[in-house]
Every structure is written in structure tokens, then in C-alpha cells.
Amino acid sequence: MRHYKLLGAFLSLLMIGFHAHAKYEIDRVEPTFWWTGMKNQDLQLMIYGEKISDLKPEVSYQGVTLKQAISVESPNYLFLDLHISPETNPGKFDILFKDVKGKTVKRYAYELKERSQKGEEYKGFDNSDVMYLITPDRFVNGNPDNDNVAGLKEQSDRNFKGGRHGGDIQGIINSLDYIKDMGFTAIWVNPVLENDQETYSYHGYSTTDFYRVDPRFGTNEEYKQLSDQAASKDIKLIMDMILNHCGSEHWWMKDLPSSDWLNYQEGEFVQTNHKKAAILDPYASKIDKEKYFDGWFVKTMPDLNQRNPLMANYLIQNTIWWVEYLNLAGIRMDTYSYPDMDFMAEWTRRVMEEYPNFNIVGEEWSENPALVSYWQKGKENFNGYVSYLPSLMDFPLQGALKKSLQREAVQAYNGGLNTVYEMLANDFLYADPFNLVIFPDNHDMDRFFTQVNGDVGLFKMGVAYVLTMRGIPQLYYGTEVLMQNEGHPGDHGIIRTDFPGGWEGDKVNAFTGEGLSGEQKDAKEFVKRLLNWRKDNKAVQEGKLTHYAPENNDIYVYFRYNADEKVMVVLNKSKNNQTLKLDRFSQLLEGVTQGKDVISGKSFDMKDSIELTADSPMVLELK
Numbered sequence: 001m002r003h004y005k006l007l008g009a010f011l012s013l014l015m016i017g018f019h020a021h022a023k024y025e026i027d028r029v030e031p032t033f034w035w036t037g038m039k040n041q042d043l044q045l046m047i048y049g050e051k052i053s054d055l056k057p058e059v060s061y062q063g064v065t066l067k068q069a070i071s072v073e074s075p076n077y078l079f080l081d082l083h084i085s086p087e088t089n090p091g092k093f094d095i096l097f098k099d100v101k102g103k104t105v106k107r108y109a110y111e112l113k114e115r116s117q118k119g120e121e122y123k124g125f126d127n128s129d130v131m132y133l134i135t136p137d138r139f140v141n142g143n144p145d146n147d148n149v150a151g152l153k154e155q156s157d158r159n160f161k162g163g164r165h166g167g168d169i170q171g172i173i174n175s176l177d178y179i180k181d182m183g184f185t186a187i188w189v190n191p192v193l194e195n196d197q198e199t200y201s202y203h204g205y206s207t208t209d210f211y212r213v214d215p216r217f218g219t220n221e222e223y224k225q226l227s228d229q230a231a232s233k234d235i236k237l238i239m240d241m242i243l244n245h246c247g248s249e250h251w252w253m254k255d256l257p258s259s260d261w262l263n264y265q266e267g268e269f270v271q272t273n274h275k276k277a278a279i280l281d282p283y284a285s286k287i288d289k290e291k292y293f294d295g296w297f298v299k300t301m302p303d304l305n306q307r308n309p310l311m312a313n314y315l316i317q318n319t320i321w322w323v324e325y326l327n328l329a330g331i332r333m334d335t336y337s338y339p340d341m342d343f344m345a346e347w348t349r350r351v352m353e354e355y356p357n358f359n360i361v362g363e364e365w366s367e368n369p370a371l372v373s374y375w376q377k378g379k380e381n382f383n384g385y386v387s388y389l390p391s392l393m394d395f396p397l398q399g400a401l402k403k404s405l406q407r408e409a410v411q412a413y414n415g416g417l418n419t420v421y422e423m424l425a426n427d428f429l430y431a432d433p434f435n436l437v438i439f440p441d442n443h444d445m446d447r448f449f450t451q452v453n454g455d456v457g458l459f460k461m462g463v464a465y466v467l468t469m470r471g472i473p474q475l476y477y478g479t480e481v482l483m484q485n486e487g488h489p490g491d492h493g494i495i496r497t498d499f500p501g502g503w504e505g506d507k508v509n510a511f512t513g514e515g516l517s518g519e520q521k522d523a524k525e526f527v528k529r530l531l532n533w534r535k536d537n538k539a540v541q542e543g544k545l546t547h548y549a550p551e552n553n554d555i556y557v558y559f560r561y562n563a564d565e566k567v568m569v570v571l572n573k574s575k576n577n578q579t580l581k582l583d584r585f586s587q588l589l590e591g592v593t594q595g596k597d598v599i600s601g602k603s604f605d606m607k608d609s610i611e612l613t614a615d616s617p618m619v620l621e622l623k
Contacts, residue, residue, distance in 0.1 A: 024097065024106050025049040028251075030314070031321045032211055033111040036088045038320075039119055039354050042067075044313045045095075045110075047078040048252075055097035055105065063088030064112075070310070072257045079310055090114040116327065124359030124390075125186050125236050125330040127434060128541045130467065130531055131474035132184040135443050136192055136217055137164055137202040139477055140171025140502035149215045153249070154201045156216075158503075161493025164202040167502060169218035173226050176233050178511050183531025186236040188332050188474065189226075190443060192217040196249050197300060203443075203492070204240070205334065206247030206301055210318045220325075227326040236329030238361075239322055243315050243347065244338040245301040253302065261311060263294035263303040270295045272303075272338065276366050279337060280374060280382075293340060306343035315343075316350050323355060336362030336375060336392070341385065348377075348388035361391040361437045361472075365444075367399040369426040378431030394436040394471060397423055401440065401465060402451050405458045405573070416553025417573055420465070424547065427470075434542070438471035440479065447476070447495055449484040456482075456519055457615030460526055461571045464599070464617035467530045468560060468569045470545045480527040481510045481520045526599065530619070533598050537621075539565035546588060555580065555612070559588045566622040568595060572612040581609045595620035 026049040034043050047057075053071040057078065063085040070079040080095070090112050097106035125131065141147070147156040147166040157163035169192060179187060191204030194214040200206075204214070213220050227237045246253075256262070264270040272295030278284040279292070296303045306312045322328065331351070336344065352358060364372045372395060373379055375387050400423035404416060427433040440448035440462050452458035459482065466473045477483075478499055488494040500516075501509030508515035516524070534540055539560045547558035554574040560567045566588070572578055582589060595604045598619040604610045612618065 024051050024055060026052065026097075026106055026108050029108060029110065030211055031317055033113055034084070034321075035115045035324055036063075036084060036090050036112050037086065037115050037118070038084070038324075040350065041084050041086065043082045043084055044310070044317065045080040045082065046310075046314060047080060047095075047108075048076060049106075051075055052078045052097070052106075055099060058096045058098060059093065060096075061088075061091075061093035064093065072310070073259060074255055074257050076255055077257045084112065088112065115324065119355045120357060122323070122327070122355040122358050123236075123329060124355070124357055125238060125472060126359065127472055128535075129186040129236060129472055130184050130534065131186045131188045131238060131437070131472070132179055132182075133188045133190070133439075133442060133474055133476045134172060135167075135190045135203070135477065135496045136169065136172060137167040137204075138496045138502075139167045139499050140175050141166040141168060141504075142170030142172070142174045143168050143218070144504075146216055146218065152196050152214075152216065153198050154196075158498070161491070162200050162202075164216060165498055165503075166216075167498070168216065169213070169222045169226050171502060173222070173229055175511070176230055176235060180233045180235060182480065182528050183535060184475075185234065185535065186238055186329065187230060188238040188330075189240060191240045191242065191334075192223060195247055197247050198249070201247075203496075205242055206245075206249075207242060208247040208250045210246075210314075211321070224326055227328070231327065237326060238330040238332055239326065239328050240332045240334060241319060241322075242334040243304065243306070243319075243344075244335045245297060245303050248300040248302055250302070257310065258308065260305055260308050263305045264296065265305075269299050272297060276337060276364070276371055277368075279341070280371060293338065297335075304339070306340040312343050312346070316347050319347065319351055320354055323351070323358070328358075330358065331360045332393075333360060333362045333389075336389070337364050344389075345385070345387055352388050352390070359390050359435075361393060362389050363393050365393075365395050367396045369396040369423070369429050372396060373429040373431070376431045376435075390432070391435045391437055391472070393442075394438045396426070397436075397438055397469075397471075398440065400424075401462055405452050405462055407453070407455070407458075417550045417556040417571060418553050421547060421550055421556060424469075434470045436471045437474050438466050438469055439474040439476075440466050441476050442474070443476065443496055444492070445495070446489060447484045448479055449482045450486050450489075454484065454486065455615075456523065458573070459523065460599075461573065461615075461617045463527060464530065464569065464619060465571065467534055468540050468567065468619060469558075470560075473534075475527070478510070480524045481516060482523050529599065533619075537565060537567065538562055539567050543567075548584065554578075557585065559585075561588065566592070568618075568620040568622055570610075570612060570618040570620070572614065572616060572618070574612075575614055577614050578612040579609050580612050582606060583608075589622070592622045594623045596623075 028048040030046045053075045059066040065083040067081040092109050092111045095108045096104045099105050158165045193207050194209035194212045195201040196208040197206050213223050273291045278288040400420040404420040485494040501511045539562050543560045543562040550556045556571045592606050595606045
């Protein structure tokens with residue numbers, strides 16, 4: 001027995017000696033800092049560093065309580081649950097890390113900042129706005145010095161359509177006056193967080209650090225500068241976020257916290273089946289649903305397991321951190337339906353609880369309005385699922401608009417402009433159709449001018465429709481100068497072509513008009529006129545909507561109106577001039593005598609009929 005006691009004492013001394021000489025590191029603490037006065041008073045810190053879970057953390061700061069420390073499978077992680085009381089003052093405090101003998105072997109200074117404004121004061125994007133969607137790498141190269149950054153895997157190659165071209169945050173800052181002058185009131189910027197992938201890293205959808213702007217785009221401070229300068233020009237910033245997946249080169253991939261940090265973490269690669277219908281299908285198999293939610297997009301995009309509560313909290317806090325840090329006016333959430341659906345409900349609930357007047361638009365890429373409407377806040381779903389998502393991208397209406405404007409569309413009951421009319425009639429499915437984001441195209445689909453086969457008349461009708469229809473409009477950068485991808489259908493590298501004039505030495509400059517064709521200049525002026533007019537028209541921004549079923553599939557009429565203003569929109573898809581009799585619209589034309597076309601400036605007597613120009617829209621202010 002004495003031998004066992006001696007052996008135990010020896011092992012204890014050995015362990016004490018081991019801990020005394022162990023090298024402990026703190027490589028990361030995320031969130032990197034936080035704020036006092038948040039509505040949710042709990043904060044969970046992820047501490048990462050060599051053998052950090054061997055140590056016992058302690059906190060001594062008035063108002064801050066360390067509730068618990070959570071160890072996971074990897075010894076290099078420690079999660080700290082803190083409670084921050086409402087009375088806590090901003091400031092820095094030390095987190096002490098002690099060994100088994102109670103000796104402090106590491107300390108970390110953590111900061112609580114003072115909030116610049118309360119959550120209720122964060123005003124989200126709304127119907128008064130029009131978004132300008134920007135792919136940063138392809139917009140403007142404002143700082144050529146950051147095109148190539150030592151230590152990052154992919155370097156600049158403007159000759160490669162799938163490579164990095166050098167556009168950056170500084171380029172967007174430099175272009176804010178142009179964006180404001182055009183009439184846009186919000187910018188949705190594709191992701192700019194670090195994407196340290198081997199190839200195709202420019203698009204930003206393979207995040208490798210959720211708290212760091214990619215140095216090839218700039219810095220966190222420049223991102224904040226963009227937000228501040230945009231706000232000074234009454235332009236709102238909308239951040240593109242991804243909760244479904246990260247990049248395969250994310251820093252934690254070399255040392256995952258636990259065996260359930262990712263979906264399908266071990267074994268062969270399992271790709272998502274993209275079967276969105278399985279979400280609502282009453283007959284769907286378990287495996288179909290599992291592969292939809294848990295499967296990876298591609299091998300370089302590991303699918304995050306939001307059912308792990310530590311992962312879930314990490315992602316929620318990261319979102320709130322960026323909203324608070326940047327004073328965001330909104331979020332566009334990528335692939336909204338692909339993560340765990342219960343987590344997405346909790347994510348939106350937590351964000352909207354912290355910022356009640358905020359707005360979030362989710363991407364559910366389906367042309368089936370029953371699938372899209374399922375995710376909107378206020379929808380009473382058959383299975384009891386409760387969502388807190390305010391807005392969605394209106395893919396059903398976009399698809400219908402594209403089909404309606406095709407010249408080859410069959411001129412039958414469901415052909416022509418009747419297609420978009422019938423899709424709009426499905427608005428009864430949505431809890432709030434006026435809070436949907438409507439658009440002619442985006443960064444993932446053919447350019448709108450390509451969709452309408454280079455037909456300027458159809459282009460103008462589509463843009464006029466988007467800018468006067470219910471919802472919140474969004475246009476993609478370059479739409480105003482007829483950018484297209486003719487001959488390259490679905491080619492993202494061509495769809496996301498560099499904006500003309502965004503690089504020194506460009507022969508064509510869309511900012512100044514130098515080198516633009518007559519058609520391009522005319523299109524730019526058309527878009528600018530409508531955008532700036534829309535800024536001051538409350539009827540189009542937030543008024544009621546009444547539309548009339550197309551009697552022939554070439555003419556579609558709808559009205560936007562409130563107590564003070566009334567607008568009549570007429571789309572004439574016919575290749576011929578038409579006479580439009582007005583008696584059918586008497587309900588909304590009562591007391592109206594004059595109409596002035598916002599586009600042409602012409603005035604019309606609204607007594608019996610008006611003459612419509614072939615292949616064009618008309619936006620009439622009624623008096």
C-alpha cells in the first residue's frame with residue numbers, strides 16, 4: 001500500500017510540474033469586444049489557444065459575472081458565459097487564467113464599449129429605399145496597394161474571370177456621391193469578410209474569419225468608415241451574411257472544437273440535394289430533409305451545425321456584433337432556408353429583439369410563392385412553425401417578370417404580361433408582401449438586359465415595374481448602363497464583370513459617361529430620373545396598390561395611391577402604338593383630369609383615352 005501512495009504522490013508532482021512548465025497561449029477571443037447596455041445581458045466568449053481548457057478563468061469587474069466555463073473535446077477551446085448587468089460601465093477588465101495551483105499564468109484584457117445608440121434607434125431599410133447591389137471585387141479599385149496581400153493564398157488576376165480583380169471597400173467609399181446622385185438610398189454589399197481560399201475567393205461566400213474584413217478589400221475600420229460616410233449621405237448599409245457554411249480554409253478547420261461542429265463532419269462528402277420542396281412536403285422522407293439541411297454546397301463550403309448550442313450562439317453574437325459595430329440598416333441573409341430551421345427562427349428573433357426597427361431580407365431562391373411566404377414573420381403556417389424574418393427576396397415575382405417580358409411568350413390567357421399579373425395575385429400568401437425585396441436580377445443570375453435579349457424597350461418596362469411596384473426595389477451595379485452577359489448564360493465571372501471606369505485606364509467610364517453608347521447613356525438617364533422621382537413619391541413608396549388584369553397580354557395597368565397622391569403605371573409591350581380607353585379605370589380616375597408622364601415629361605388629358613407609345617412604360621402622376 002505504501003508503494004501505491006508513493007506512486008500517487010510522484011504522479012501528482014509530475015502533473016504539477018507539467019502544468020508549471022506547460023505553454024499556454026491565447027490566440028483568439030471572439031467576439032473581439034462587446035458593449036454595455038445590450039438588451040440581452042448574456043455574452044458567451046470563445047477562447048482559443050493551446051491547452052487553454054487546462055486553466056480556470058476568473059473575472060473581477062463590477063457588473064460582470066462569470067456564470068460558467070465550458071470545455072469541449074478540443075483542449076484548445078474554452079467558452080465563457082458572462083452576465084453583464086445593465087449598470088455595468090464601459091471599460092477594460094482582465095480575464096485571469098489560473099493553473100491547478102491557483103497561479104495566474106495568463107491574462108487577457110477584454111473591453112466593453114459604450115453603445116453609440118440604442119437598439120430601438122437602428123432604422124432598417126424600408127419601402128422608401130432602393131438598394132444598389134455591389135460585388136466589391138468587381139466595382140471599383142480604390143486602393144491598388146491591397147490587390148495582393150502577403151500571406152493570403154489567392155492573388156489578383158484581372159484577366160481571369162473567376163479571379164480577384166482588385167475592387168475594394170475604398171472603391172465603394174469613393175463612389176458614394178455617384179450612388180447618391182443616381183438616386184439610390186441603400187447599398188447591399190456582397191460579403192467582404194476574409195475568404196482565404198485557394199481559388200474563387202473574390203465572391204466572399206466562403207468565410208474564413210467571421211470577425212475580420214479580408215485585407216484585399218480593406219480593414220474593419222474601412223468597413224466602418226464606409227457605413228459612416230454612407231450614412232452622412234443618407235445611404236443605408238446592408239451587410240450580406242452567411243450562416244449556413246464557412247470556407248474550408250477557416251481557421252478552426254484545423255482544430256475543430258467538437259465532433260459535431262459541422263454537419264457530416266466525418267466520412268464521405270455529402271452534398272445538399274437542394275430539394276426545397278421537402279421543407280413543406282407532407283410526404284417528404286427523413287433522408288431528403290436531412291440532406292437538404294445538412295448537406296454541403298460544395299467541398300470547399302463546410303456546412304455548419306447550428307444544432308450545437310455553442311455554434312448557434314457564436315453565429316448569433318457575430319451577427320449582433322456587426323450590426324452594432326457598423327450601425328447597419330439591414331442584413332441580407334444568404335441561403336436562408338438551408339441552415340437548421342429552428343435555429344434560423346431563434347437567430348432572427350434574437351436580432352430583431354435587440355433591434356426592433358431593423359430589417360432583414362432572406363434569400364429563398366424559389367419561384368414558388370408558397371415556399372417563399374413560409375419564412376416571413378406573421379405567416380400562420382400549417383405546421384405551427386413561427387418565423388421572425390421580416391423580408392424575403394421576391395424570386396417568384398422576378399421569374400414572372402422575366403417570362404412576361406419575353407417576346408416569344410405565347411399570346412394566350414397565361415402568356416405575356418398576364419404572367420406577372422397572376423403572380424402578383426398570389427400576394428395573399430404573404431404576411432407582408434409590401435416588405436418583400438423586388439429586383440430584375442442579382443449577382444447569381446443573368447443580367448437583366450441579357451434576360452430581355454438586349455431589347456431596350458423591354459428593359460425600361462422591367463425597370464419601371466420594379467421601381468413602382470409594391471415592395472423594396474433592388475438593382476444590381478451596372479444595370480443602369482445595360483451591362484450584360486450575352487453569349488455566356490449563367491457565367492458568374494461574366495455576370496460580375498468589372499464596372500466600367502472602376503479601374504485606372506478603363507476606356508469606358510460609366511461614372512462620367514465617357515465611352516458609353518447612346519443607348520447606355522439613355523438607359524442611365526432613364527434609371528436616374530425614376531430613382532430620384534421615387535425618392536419623393538409617397539404613393540409609390542408606401543401607398544396602396546390596385547392592378548387591372550391585362551385584357552390583351554401586351555398592356556398592363558396598375559395604380560399606386562394614398563390620400564394625397566396617385567400614380568398610374570402603364571406597360572405597353574406591343575410593338576405598335578396603342579390607344580388605351582380609360583373608362584375601365586373609372587374607379588381610380590374619378591376626379592382626375594390630367595396625367596403627367598414622369599419619364600417623357602408629356603401631359604395627357606385623362607378624359608376618354610390616352611395614346612401609348614410602342615414598346616415602352618408610362619408612369620403618370622395624376623391630378
